[in-house]
Amino acid sequence: MDGIDRRLLNEFQQDFPLSARPYAALAERLGVDEDEVMERLARLARGGTISRIGAVFRPHTVGGSTLAAMAVPEADLDRVAELVSAYGEVNHNYQRQHRLNLWFVVTAASAERVKDVLGDIESRTGLAVLDLPLLEHFHIDLGFDLKWS
Amino acid sequence: MELSDLDLALIAALADGLPLVSHPYRALGAGIGLGEDEVIGRIAAMRDSGIIRRFGIIVRHHELGFRANAMSVWDIPDEMVSDLGRRLGDSPEVTLCYRRPRRLPDWPYNLFCMIHGRDRESVEALIAGLVQRLGLGSYAHAVLFSTRRFKQTGARYGRPAKLAAE
Incomplete structure (x- = not known):
């Protein structure tokens, strides 16, 4: 580079x-x-440093989205994470250090579809999914300064 | 601004990003029956109205060496959360800042910030600086570092099957 x-x-x-x-x-x-x-x-x-050239949309103007969290037993984490990632509506999926250890973002054409995906994940895994939709956003997205200058 | 079906088709077409050809807006429009000028005009209108918050190159933090990412959360009294959220959102070290609902008893936090750094220590130092500068020390707080990324793609608002076939 x-x-x-x-x-x-x-x-x-x-x-x-x-x-x-x-x-x-x-x-x-x-x-x-x-x-x-x-x-x-x-x-x-x-090489993966660019995700794409495109648009970041203001939340909730196009379709619906939410942040979801689950407390997954450690032994099941790989299997549950794979199940969650397989949904086209899931665009970010991370393990985080907390009792709630799986965090993912669900985005779909409608709020109803977002709810359906969360419900589907709950019924397929037998685990609760916390639904944490955005209520207010505070950040003006200017991209990410790579601080090279 | 009211989004038309053509705008929605354009949004879906943009999910995979702008193609790397000399006339990318023309190429993007060809798949959905829009001319080059119309594609450019509709993207400009969505950007000007704020529906598109940012239009440009979207980088991946992790691949660029910003390997530590923390979701830093606080429980802030409801009457103060918007004001503190704005101050956090204006801070250069904060990548994203949102208010979300508490889900008691599992989740007592209502203010969420994403903070990226080259390593864990530098992210912890950034958070400590924010706590001190904005006087957040007395609020319940947790820092959730990510330990594995299972998936990271752009948001898809629909019609991925159709796009995949194009």
């Missing part, structure tokens, strides 16, 4: 160009050509 990669990752997390050829606009800013920008982005995406 060199200086151009670092700038690509840090400087275009918001206000990505909405012009016909956005990668050419990035290229101009970075002093390279459009093909090189696309190649670098493809490589960074393959």
Whole structure:
């Protein structure tokens, strides 16, 4: 990873160009050509440092979502985590250090579908799922400063 | 702003991200019957109205060396939580900050912050700094470090099967 990669990752997390050829606009800013920008982005995406180029939506304006938590016996954690991750509606799923040790985010086209997924997980695992929907958000999302400068 | 069916189709098409081709908005629109200008215009309208909070490169913290992530939670009296939440949300070390419901007796906390760092010690130091600066020391508090990531993808709002076939 060199200086151009670092700038690509840090400087275009918001206000990505909405012009016909956005990668050419990035290229101009970075002093390279459009093909090189696309190649670098493809490589960074393959390596996993870029999740995608896209939109972060304001919660609850499109469909429904919630944060869910479960207390899973240690011996069952792998199996339950796999079961949870298999839902297309689950987009984040983490083990955390707490009695409630499995935390995941469910996002779907409707609030009803979110409830259905939680209910389905409860009935398939026999474990309670805590539903912790967002009530208020306080953070203005400017991306994540990689503090390279 | 009212979202139309075409906006929803565009949102679904965006779930996999902008394609890496010279005219990505044209390519995105081709799958859902929208022209390049219309795709750009609809994304701009959603961004301007705040439905899209951020449009750009979405990075993965872990792969960039920010390997420690903590969900830091507090039990703040209801009449103070919005004010403290805003102050936490404005703090540069906080990646996300939300108010969520308590679920007693299992879960007594109503304010949630995500904090990322290169290692556990630096995250703990950031949290200690926040507690001191914002005077949070007297509130019940827990820090839940993640120990394993089972899944991390972008949110999918629907029609993934159709997209997968395209």
